[in-house]
Amino acid sequence: xxxxxxxxxxIMQWPVDHATTLAVARIGFTPAPIDLDGFxxxxxxxxxxxxxxxxxxRAEFFHGRLCARxxxxxxxxxxxxxxxxxxxxxxxxAGLVGSITHAxxxxxxxxLPLASGYRGVGLDIETVLGDDGAREVGxxxxxxxxxxxLAAFEQALGRNVPLTxxxxxKESFFKAVHGAVGRYFNFDALELERLDVxxxxxxxxxxxxLGPDLPPGSRHAVHFQLLDAAHVATVCLWRxxxxxx
Numbered sequence: 001x002x003x004x005x006x007x008x009x010x011i012m013q014w015p016v017d018h019a020t021t022l023a024v025a026r027i028g029f030t031p032a033p034i035d036l037d038g039f040x041x042x043x044x045x046x047x048x049x050x051x052x053x054x055x056x057x058r059a060e061f062f063h064g065r066l067c068a069r070x071x072x073x074x075x076x077x078x079x080x081x082x083x084x085x086x087x088x089x090x091x092x093x094a095g096l097v098g099s100i101t102h103a104x105x106x107x108x109x110x111x112l113p114l115a116s117g118y119r120g121v122g123l124d125i126e127t128v129l130g131d132d133g134a135r136e137v138g139x140x141x142x143x144x145x146x147x148x149x150l151a152a153f154e155q156a157l158g159r160n161v162p163l164t165x166x167x168x169x170k171e172s173f174f175k176a177v178h179g180a181v182g183r184y185f186n187f188d189a190l191e192l193e194r195l196d197v198x199x200x201x202x203x204x205x206x207x208x209x210l211g212p213d214l215p216p217g218s219r220h221a222v223h224f225q226l227l228d229a230a231h232v233a234t235v236c237l238w239r240x241x242x243x244x245x
Contacts, residue, residue, distance in 0.1 A: 009070040012108075016223045016235060024123065024233075025070040026108035031059040042066065045081045060107065064100040067109035071098065075113060089178060099123035099175050099235075106231055120238035122175030126168040128230055129160040141167045141187045149192065156197055157226070164232050166192060169202045169222040172236040181210045190220070200224050202234075 014022040033055040039046040039062060050061045068090065069079040075096070083091040092098050097118055098111035103125045112118045129137055138147060142163060150162035157165070170187050189208040196203070206218040225233045 009067055011070075011074070014223075014225065014235065016237065020237070022110050022112075022235065023071070023074050024108050024110045024235075025067040025074070026106065026125075027063050027067055028106050029059060029063045031056050031105065034058050034062050038062070044069075047084055049084070060102040063107035064102050064109060067107050068098060068100050068111065071109045071111040072096065075111060087178060087184070089175075097121050097179075099172075101125045101175075101233075103127045103231055106227075108233070110235065117239055118237055120176040120179055122172035122177075122236040122238075123233070124168045124171040124175065124235075125227070125231055125233045126164050126171075128158070128232060129164045129167070131160065134160045134163050137167055138163055141170060143188065143191065146192045150195070153195055153197065158229075161226070161232065162195065165195070165202065165224050165234065168232055168234040169204070169224065169236070172222055172234040173204070173220060176236040176238045177210065177214060180213060185210060193219075 009025050009027045012024045012026055014024050016022060036046055036051060042062070044062060044065045050058055065082055068082050072079040080093055085091050090098065090100050092111070095114050096111055097114060097120050098109060099122050100109045101107065101124045104127055106125055108123060108125055110121055110123045112121055142150065146166060150166060153162040170190055173190055174185070185208060189206065189210065190204040191207050192202060193205050194203040200223055202222045202224060204220045204222065206214060206216055206220060209216050220236070222234050222236045227233050
């Protein structure tokens with residue numbers, strides 16, 4: 001069994017606006033089984049819940065933590081073990097916020113210091129949905145109005161790409177704010193108002209009360225990238241004061 005080394009992690013520079021460029025650590029991997037010895041050699045703790053999980057989940061966890069460690073290292077900090085919270089969220093070291101994501105063969109992570117003014121960040125990578133997946137996911141993720149609106153972007157972006165972006169963007173929003181909200185909420189908590197292909201940005205209206213800093217009617221933006229023909233990525237930044245842009 002071979003274990004991916006930290007040297008295989010690459011860094012993607014993602015300018016999200018005129019003031020912020022994110023350094024996203026990412027890695028492609030083959031979802032081959034990784035045993036406990038592989039975790040030990042890489043210096044990554046394997047929680048009991050992960051050790052007992054299926055090989056695919058162990059591979060995702062392993063490579064996600066590998067990326068998280070690289071992302072913390074970019075800030076000039078030692079990377080301790082990153083635990084798992086009650087909602088399966090990563091537990092970041094004091095003074096940091098971050099997010100980990102993985103698709104079938106790609107993992108990534110981004111970490112930011114709280115001192116930079118960010119209260120939360122959500123990063124999500126999705127494999128572009130096939131037709132069967134789009135039919136299954138679409139009824140859960142998108143309203144009828146969102147589905148009709150997104151159909152106009154398929155020619156420019158590709159078949160099922162707009163829906164995949166919507167799915168990913170709502171996942172990124174959840175990751176960015178879950179620490180403050182403290183509970184699960186459904187996809188209809190956000191409604192897509194506009195997709196700006198040129199700016200690579202999606203604009204949303206919040207439809208549900210998610211807490212004092214996230215009242216209904218709030219507007220949010222999520223940034224996106226088309227990584228390749230098979231993967232999309234989105235990122236949601238939550239600044240202090242409740243602004244998400």
